[in-house]
Amino acid sequence: MKKVRENDQSLKIEEVRVIADLRIMHSKVNELFQVVSSLKRRHSEAAIRKYSDRQALEEDIKRVDEIYLWFVAVKEQGLRLTKK
Numbered sequence: 001m002k003k004v005r006e007n008d009q010s011l012k013i014e015e016v017r018v019i020a021d022l023r024i025m026h027s028k029v030n031e032l033f034q035v036v037s038s039l040k041r042r043h044s045e046a047a048i049r050k051y052s053d054r055q056a057l058e059e060d061i062k063r064v065d066e067i068y069l070w071f072v073a074v075k076e077q078g079l080r081l082t083k084k
Contacts, residue, residue: 011019039048049057
């Protein structure tokens with residue numbers, strides 16, 4: 001068994017959850033990026049609009065807009081913290 005040094009701190013359960021959730025998010029963002037990149041490379045925007053379920057596509061766009069705005073807020077908060 002590995003000994004824990006006094007200056008090593010164990011993570012609390014909430015910290016472990018945040019880290020796990022962030023790793024899942026990073027993976028899913030990368031996956032979405034790859035799918036969208038492939039769609040853009042292989043198909044025109046006109047074809048995507050023509051053959052998509054319009055209601056589903058609009059919902060996807062709305063969700064991605066919400067995600068984008070959240071990322072922008074996180075980025076701005078990070079910029080504010082680095083200026084202090």
